[in-house]
Structure formats: C-alpha cells, structure tokens
Amino acid sequence: MKRALLVRHARRLVALSGIVVAYAAARLPEPTAAESADVARRFHFERRLIDEPPAAAMRTIRRVHPSLKRIDAWISAVGASVALADIDGNGSATRRA
Numbered sequence: 001m002k003r004a005l006l007v008r009h010a011r012r013l014v015a016l017s018g019i020v021v022a023y024a025a026a027r028l029p030e031p032t033a034a035e036s037a038d039v040a041r042r043f044h045f046e047r048r049l050i051d052e053p054p055a056a057a058m059r060t061i062r063r064v065h066p067s068l069k070r071i072d073a074w075i076s077a078v079g080a081s082v083a084l085a086d087i088d089g090n091g092s093a094t095r096r097a
Helices: 002-008 010-026 033-041 066-078
Strands: none
Touching: 002 010
C-alpha cells in the first residue's frame, strides 16, 4: 500500500525535492552580525521634519513629459520618491533581530 502510494506520487516528490534544492542553492548568504555592524558604522541617521510646500505651489495634476500626458493623473496620484530610514534605531536601514 505504501509503496503504491509512493510510486503514484513519485513525480510530485521529485519535482518538490528539485524545487527545494534549487531554492537552497539560490539563496544569498546572510551577513554576520559583525559584518552588519561594520556596514552600519559607516552611516548615521538624523531626524528631520519634512517641510510642506506652500499651498500655492501644490497642484492637483502635475506637469509631465508630453509622452506621458495620458497617464498624468496616475503619476500625480502615486508620485515618485525614495526613502531610507532607521525605523528601529539600530543604526542600519535594515531590520536585524
């Protein structure tokens, strides 16, 4: 009975084991705590308030390149930005347990 079950699901088991092996081989190495501390030592964070622009400078629809005119409302809604912050106060922008 067990052998028949194993034979019946052999393809699935081989595929699943192949996926597990591929995942294990593709994972990036985790930095050690010492390596993370060394990288964090080169950076520092400071608190700053983000100034709001004057109301006159605010627009509801942004001016965009003419080729993007058809999606200007979407661009105005989502904007474009990048942020890097030390949320947990450990001196690094990444979270380490």
